[in-house]
Amino acid sequence: MKLLIFLLSLCLTAPVLAQDSMPPAPYAYRQLDDPAQEAKALELMQTLRCLKCQSQSIADSDAPMAGDMRHQVRTRIAAGEEPEAIRAWLMERYGDYVSYKPQISATTWPLFAIPVLLLLVAGLVLRRRLRARS
Amino acid sequence: MTRIRWTLWAPLAIFGAFVVLVGYQLTQPAQTEVESAMIGKSIPEFDLKPAFADRPGLASADLRDGQPKLLNIFASWCIPCRVEAPQLEQLRRAGAPIHGVAIRDRPEDVAAFLAQYGNPFTRIGADDLSEVQLGIGSSGVPETFVVDGEGVIRYQLIGDIRPEHVPLLLEKLQELAR
Numbered sequence: 163m164k165l166l167i168f169l170l171s172l173c174l175t176a177p178v179l180a181q182d183s184m185p186p187a188p189y190a191y192r193q194l195d196d197p198a199q200e201a202k203a204l205e206l207m208q209t210l211r212c213l214k215c216q217s218q219s220i221a222d223s224d225a226p227m228a229g230d231m232r233h234q235v236r237t238r239i240a241a242g243e244e245p246e247a248i249r250a251w252l253m254e255r256y257g258d259y260v261s262y263k264p265q266i267s268a269t270t271w272p273l274f275a276i277p278v279l280l281l282l283v284a285g286l287v288l289r290r291r292l293r294a295r296s
Numbered sequence: 297m298t299r300i301r302w303t304l305w306a307p308l309a310i311f312g313a314f315v316v317l318v319g320y321q322l323t324q325p326a327q328t329e330v331e332s333a334m335i336g337k338s339i340p341e342f343d344l345k346p347a348f349a350d351r352p353g354l355a356s357a358d359l360r361d362g363q364p365k366l367l368n369i370f371a372s373w374c375i376p377c378r379v380e381a382p383q384l385e386q387l388r389r390a391g392a393p394i395h396g397v398a399i400r401d402r403p404e405d406v407a408a409f410l411a412q413y414g415n416p417f418t419r420i421g422a423d424d425l426s427e428v429q430l431g432i433g434s435s436g437v438p439e440t441f442v443v444d445g446e447g448v449i450r451y452q453l454i455g456d457i458r459p460e461h462v463p464l465l466l467e468k469l470q471e472l473a474r
Contacts, residue, residue, distance in 0.1 A: 213435035227426055230426035253333075
């Protein structure tokens with residue numbers, strides 16, 4: 163009886179283990195025929211975040227959704243769209259988060275401004291010291 | 297003399313403040329949900345074929361017929377989608393029109409899933425390449441969008457619909473119907 167219950171429960175777990183059974187999107191794993199276009203697509207894919215796996219780029223991830231995003235990037239590049247336009251299209255939908263490429267915006271400008279400011283201050287202090295010495 | 301001391305301690309104080317800030321942020325839970333940036337924007341144009349034989353497919357025009365709707369992103373292979381099935385049924389019974397988008401799914405799997413867990417959908421589009429999902433800024437299954445009569449996305453619920461979300465979603469629909 164116990165064995166029967168065990169076997170029955172195995173039958174019940176089978177659909178739980180099932181993952182999405184669709185084949186990957188046509189251009190998820192297939193490179194574009196034109197090497198120049200593929201290089202463009204790859205460069206962009208390496209700087210786009212996989213939304214399912216979050217710390218991987220879509221070029222590195224095997225998640226089905228990352229595959230669908232690669233398909234989207236490759237078909238758009240093949241249709242002549244510029245990589246930055248595709249990035250903008252995704253950022254319009256998912257915000258800055260989807261892109262790994264740093265962008266200067268209302269919230270990120272201090273990250274770029276502070277190092278410049280610190281360098282300026284350091285330069286001024288150094289100049290004053292050197293002058294005082296000589 | 298005292299002025300020199302102050303300038304000596306200042307960098308250490310700044311460093312200390314930085315350590316405290318990092319320590320505090322480390323104890324905060326990380327945000328793992330990606331919110332759609334499409335809220336307040338119109339749904340993109342699409343025309344999806346039916347996900348299985350019993351319901352028509354879904355096009356963007358179906359979401360612009362003047363009536364606010366729920367748009368549920370689901371899949372038969374998604375476990376939390378089973379958990380939210382009773383809540384979707386409850387919403388349907390309360391009169392909420394619900395359209396579905398099945399992500400990367402086979403018709404026979406969709407049919408089996410709906411036969412087992414119930415079918416609250418009026419129309420179900422098959423999104424085999426996640427194109428509509430990407431188009432509306434959804435990053436997983438299940439997600440539920442509230443779309444107004446003109447096809448503008450008004451609200452996004454990430455994850456499965458829990459019982460406490462049912463009145464919230466009905467309220468959102470009622471607000472838009474006015």
